[in-house]
Amino acid sequence: MEYFVIGMSAVVLLFLTYRWQEGRRHSAYSGDRLKQTALLERRLAELEGQVARLALERDEALRTIESQRMAQEELDELTRQNYILHEINRAINTTVDEGEIVTIILQAMVTLTGAESASIILFDGEDVRIVSHCGFAEGEPESLSEAFRESIAWQVLTTGQPFIHGDPGEYRRYRPSLANYVASIPLTFIKEVIGCINIHSMGPRYLLTPSKAEILQILAGQAALALKNASMYHQLKQQNEYFARQAVTDGLTGLYNHRYFQQCLQELMKERPVTLLLFDIDHFKGFNDTYGHPCGDEILRQIAHILRSQLGPQEVAARYGGEEFAVILPDADLRRGIERAEQIRQAVANFCFRNPDRTLCLNITVSIGVSEKLAGWDKSRLIEAADRALYRAKEQGRNRVCADLDREMSVEAG
Known part of the structure; x- marks a missing residue:
């Protein structure tokens, strides 16, 4: 019996010793766990802080990228606008239309x-x-x-x-x-x-x-x-x-002046056939003496109006001087010149010339001389020939067309 009690006591003692040792080991383990937990919590806090900083840095980076993108877009737009403005400036300064x-x-x-x-x-x-x-x-x-x-x-x-x-x-x-x-x-x-x-x-x-x-x-x-x-x-x-027009235009009639007539005739005679008409107003001095110079000026202006209405785009009319007028007919021969002169003569004869206050209807006639450029002639020879023909028209009674070169080509008023 004693051995049994001793044995049981030993067993209990061993059991208690084991539990005591287990308790010590458990206490030690629990302490370690607490330390580890605290360490992990600190580490987690640090990681959370790092994540927050990284998130802030990421947001800042995104804002920077977006700002740079917007700035680049704005720069691109300004570049485009400046280019367009430059091209516009270049374009509008290359035209005056x-x-x-x-x-x-x-x-x-x-x-x-x-x-x-x-x-x-x-x-x-x-x-x-x-x-x-x-x-x-x-x-x-x-x-x-x-x-x-x-x-x-x-x-x-x-x-x-x-x-x-x-x-x-x-x-x-x-x-x-x-x-x-x-x-x-x-x-x-x-x-x-x-x-x-x-x-x-x-x-x-x-x-x-x-x-x-x-x-x-x-x-x-x-x-x-x-x-x-x-x-x-x-x-x-x-x-x-x-x-430029004033330099070559007669101030009273609006036709070309004598200076331009001389230049034009000389240029046309270089390479082209030319026929010249010279004419003046019959008894013009009498109209001036009777009705006054303002009436004479009005007659000259109306003669110019008739010439403009009768002539083609290539034909040139000029006031030769005083009551004298000249018409240059490029590419026309003598016969064509006589036809054109007769058309002008008839248009003048059929026109009702008015005095400045429009109270009178005057009958006016013109005498016309016609000459055609011949080989070797200069403008002086052509003008002299037309002037001789004009003199013949006056001698033969006025209101008629005469040609030069002693040709029997005179057209009397019908």
């Missing part, structure tokens, strides 16, 4: 701003006119009536201040009309407003941004310079043409 210039400007307005309808209006004091438009429906744009003086464009023309609409929601509803203006920019040349460029409606996807408004004003500056240059060029050209 107003129509070509306004067409280029309108196309540029559409390209640069997305305009659906646009117009260019020119202004000269009280004179306002539409010179070009695009995007308007049939029948548009409206004519410039008195109501136009209440329009935005009129305000821009008279004040020189640009108009830029600030409400896209409103101008998106606009349709092509001179009553609607998304923008109206003055065309200004050295403080002088010569017109305006206008956008009347824009595509639904487009906005008139500040940058586009700035581009529009640059375009207006280019257009104003080009249009003013074109206007000044044509004015100068017209002045030069006027002075």
